[in-house]
Amino acid sequence: MLLVCMLSLVTFAACSTKKETTGKEKTLEKVRVGEVTHSLFYAPLYVALANGYFKEEGLDVDLQTTAGGDKTMTALLSNGIDIALVGSETTIYVYSQGAKDPVINFAQLTQTDGTFLVSRKKLDSFNWSDLKGKVFLGQRKGGMPQMAGEYVLKKYGIDPKKDLTLIQNVEFANIANAFASGTGEFVQLFEPTASIFEKEGKGYIVASFGKESGKVPYTSFMAKESYLKKNSATAEKFTRAIYKAQQWVDTHSAKEIAAAVTPYFKDTPADIMEKVIDRYKTQNSYATNPILDTDEWNNLQSIMKEAGELPKEVGHDVLVNTAIAEKVIGK
Structure with a gap:
């Protein structure tokens, strides 16, 4: 009887520990x-x-x-x-x-900044002036990606309102698809989309907005x-x-x-x-x-x-x- 009682206590203790452990998991x-x-x-x-x-x-x-x-x-x-x-x-x-x-x-x-400038065509060399006269598919107006993008363009003497055709009315989630479908000659993209496009030959990374805009x-x-x-x-x-x-x-x-x-x-x-x-x-x-x-x-x-x-x-x-x-x- 004593042995049975001891075994019962051990079993009860084990169950209690399991409940306590389960309880802790549930209290996350x-x-x-x-x-x-x-x-x-x-x-x-x-x-x-x-x-x-x-x-x-x-x-x-x-x-x-x-x-x-x-x-x-x-x-x-x-x-x-x-x-x-x-x-x-x-x-x-x-x-x-x-x-x-x-x-x-x-x-x-x-x-x-976490975006990169992607060109539809593969360029042997790139200069920011290459954007002049081109169609640039940018990010949402007022968003940090777009503002950082404009900041960098102005840094290199490019007026985003006059020196290129700036598109910024495409929904954030649809920008990559819009470029893949033929909209724009340059686009501003996050990773991993930019690198995936490069691997698939849909575009080529030519510059980093992060490097250019600072901390x-x-x-x-x-x-x-x-x-x-x-x-x-x-x-x-x-x-x-x-x-x-x-x-x-x-x-x-x-x-x-x-x-x-x-x-x-x-x-x-x-x-x-x-x-x-x-x-x-x-x-x-x-x-x-x-x-x-x-x-x-x-x-x-x-x-x-x-x-x-x-x-x-x-x-x-x-x-x-x-x-x-x-x-x-x-x-």
């Missing part, structure tokens, strides 16, 4: 994240998912692609998502419209001010997971990173993934920590002002929260 806090596009440009995000960094922090991240800055911000403002990964310029637009609950940037992911908080994680106040611990856990991924990406090769994020790009060939990631690493597109500093914020507004899209200048301390990131990295 769900966080809904909307990414403006699905691109290897956001490799650290997928590394955080693949390596389990979010789960280590007790978070269950539900990632969805919200395709375009306007749609992403609409989803955030309407509580369709909790956190948005989109260009920091969107927070300025929302603030300038008198938002009572402004959107705050709290963790930077990329620090350069800028191109894409960052943001949330409504009310969300951050109510869920400060969640935001900190989220940022810590991103920081772990940023450090991992910074210390690993393009081949290792490509292998890690493969589950999120099953239709992209391994050689393309490695080439794209190496290109982004080489031009320092991936931020190595989540802090969005003042210089980058000011450069963002300079680019917006140059494009005629800056409603009004907004102080770094108004729409950027660095306290969370600073706490995470121990600064």
Whole structure:
């Protein structure tokens, strides 16, 4: 009888442990994240998912692609998502419209433009003046890709309104298809689409807007001010997971990173993934920590002002929260 009782206690203990373990799994806090596009440009995000960094922090991240800055911000403002990964310029637009609950940037992911100039024809050599008189299929008006593109064109003495035919009324998600169908002689594309087009002979990468436009908080994680106040611990856990991924990406090769994020790009060939990631690493597109500093914020507004899209200048301390990131990295 004593032996039976002991065995029963062991069985009960084992069941209790299983329930406790299962309970812990069920207590993962769900966080809904909307990414403006699905691109290897956001490799650290997928590394955080693949390596389990979010789960280590007790978070269950539900990632969805919200395709375009306007749609992403609409989803955030309407509580369709909790956190948005989109260009920091969107927070300025929302603030300038008198938002009572402004959107705050709290963790930077990329620090350069992520687009490339693709030519329909293969060029033996390229000069930015080659764009003059041509049809250029650009990105959405007022979006960071388009503003960075115009900034670079002006840098090389090209007036985007006079020196070429600029098309910017195509939906973000349809730009690549429009170019593949014959629209434009040059196009501004994200990766891996640009490299895939090059491999298929549909276009040829001739320049990088990221190299030309300098450091800028191109894409960052943001949330409504009310969300951050109510869920400060969640935001900190989220940022810590991103920081772990940023450090991992910074210390690993393009081949290792490509292998890690493969589950999120099953239709992209391994050689393309490695080439794209190496290109982004080489031009320092991936931020190595989540802090969005003042210089980058000011450069963002300079680019917006140059494009005629800056409603009004907004102080770094108004729409950027660095306290969370600073706490995470121990600064």
